[in-house]
Amino acid sequence: MTEKMEVTRLSASLGAEVRGIALGEVGPAEAEAVRGLLHEHLVLLFPEQHPSVEEHVAFGRHFGELEGHPNLQNAFLEHDEIFELAASKGGIADEWHSDITFRDEPSVLSILHMLKCPDVGGDTLWANMYRAYEALSAPLQELCEGLTALHDAAPHGKPEDMSVHPVVRVHPVTGRKSLFVNEHFTRRIVELSHRESELLLGYLTRWLASARFTVRYRWRPGTVAMWDNRCTQHFVLNDFDAERVIQRVTVMGDRPEGVGPPRWAPYARAENPAATSRYDLQLNRFLGRRATTLESNRKREDA
Numbered sequence: 467m468t469e470k471m472e473v474t475r476l477s478a479s480l481g482a483e484v485r486g487i488a489l490g491e492v493g494p495a496e497a498e499a500v501r502g503l504l505h506e507h508l509v510l511l512f513p514e515q516h517p518s519v520e521e522h523v524a525f526g527r528h529f530g531e532l533e534g535h536p537n538l539q540n541a542f543l544e545h546d547e548i549f550e551l552a553a554s555k556g557g558i559a560d561e562w563h564s565d566i567t568f569r570d571e572p573s574v575l576s577i578l579h580m581l582k583c584p585d586v587g588g589d590t591l592w593a594n595m596y597r598a599y600e601a602l603s604a605p606l607q608e609l610c611e612g613l614t615a616l617h618d619a620a621p622h623g624k625p626e627d628m629s630v631h632p633v634v635r636v637h638p639v640t641g642r643k644s645l646f647v648n649e650h651f652t653r654r655i656v657e658l659s660h661r662e663s664e665l666l667l668g669y670l671t672r673w674l675a676s677a678r679f680t681v682r683y684r685w686r687p688g689t690v691a692m693w694d695n696r697c698t699q700h701f702v703l704n705d706f707d708a709e710r711v712i713q714r715v716t717v718m719g720d721r722p723e724g725v726g727p728p729r730w731a732p733y734a735r736a737e738n739p740a741a742t743s744r745y746d747l748q749l750n751r752f753l754g755r756r757a758t759t760l761e762s763n764r765k766r767e768d769a
């Protein structure tokens with residue numbers, strides 16, 4: 467089947483449409499070929515697939531362990547390994563993000579089946595985070611490489627679900643560096659003051675959505691999209707008023723690795739609570755929790 471695949475690039479930055487493959491019949495060799503294409507193009511679009519839920523899940527399992535959404539309820543479907551979003555139930559992901567970055571091990575890949583979409587509108591955009599990093603000036607690249615950022619699930623009403631990741635991560639397969647902060651889940655640069663963090667995060671999240679790093683895709687029902695969350699972000703254009711329903715399988719987890727350890731200590735100073743700015747409270751909570759976990763791990767190892 468792999469020789470029959472026709473691959474058409476969709477923009478200079480990322481994305482390819484793939485025809486000549488039936489995702490419902492993919493075996494290990496085809497899955498390997500798809501994986502290779504994904505590393506090359508970062509986002510793949512497979513039109514006219516219409517997979518059943520079982521076929522969708524089986525396709526996803528070729529790429530790793532699957533997980534439903536940790537915080538959001540499915541709109542219409544009960545299935546542990548599929549996550550469903552319906553526009554009529556408020557499910558429109560209209561902020562740039564990569565998936566589940568508030569977890570220690572965020573999503574690796576997402577595979578989305580477009581079930582229902584408006585005739586026009588509701589396009590999805592993806593942006594290439596390798597390019598967003600590579601096009602920064604050398605001083606800013608160097609600064610970002612030494613920083614980490616706090617991500618949380620506040621958009622799901624769970625700000626206590628937090629994790630810290632490097633601002634620049636290294637892809638475990640390609641070895642390339644990419645920017646890993648996003649406007650939806652990233653709250654704070656750990657090593658900077660609140661104000662400095664606001665400025666830098668504001669700059670980076672606008673920069674990484676520059677048109678020149680993106681591709682925009684117009685959907686048809688039955689199309690399947692697959693993207694690598696380690697080196698892309700995505701955004702849905704909220705410009706429609708018809709129903710739009712997607713189902714996604716999510717391949718979980720590796721822990722993002724930076725270029726090295728953070729180069730500076732966290733800005734927040736938990737040892738002087740009286741002087742703590744309200745903006746540092748969340749970071750202090752995270753750091754306190756991390757210190758407690760490290761301490762209890764250490765005691766377990768000593769016992």
Ligand SMILES: O=C(O)CCC(=O)C(=O)O
Pocket residue numbers: 551559565576578589590700701702712714
């Ligand atoms: O609906 C889409 O096109 C993208 C959905 C999305 O943002 C997500 O699955 O994280």
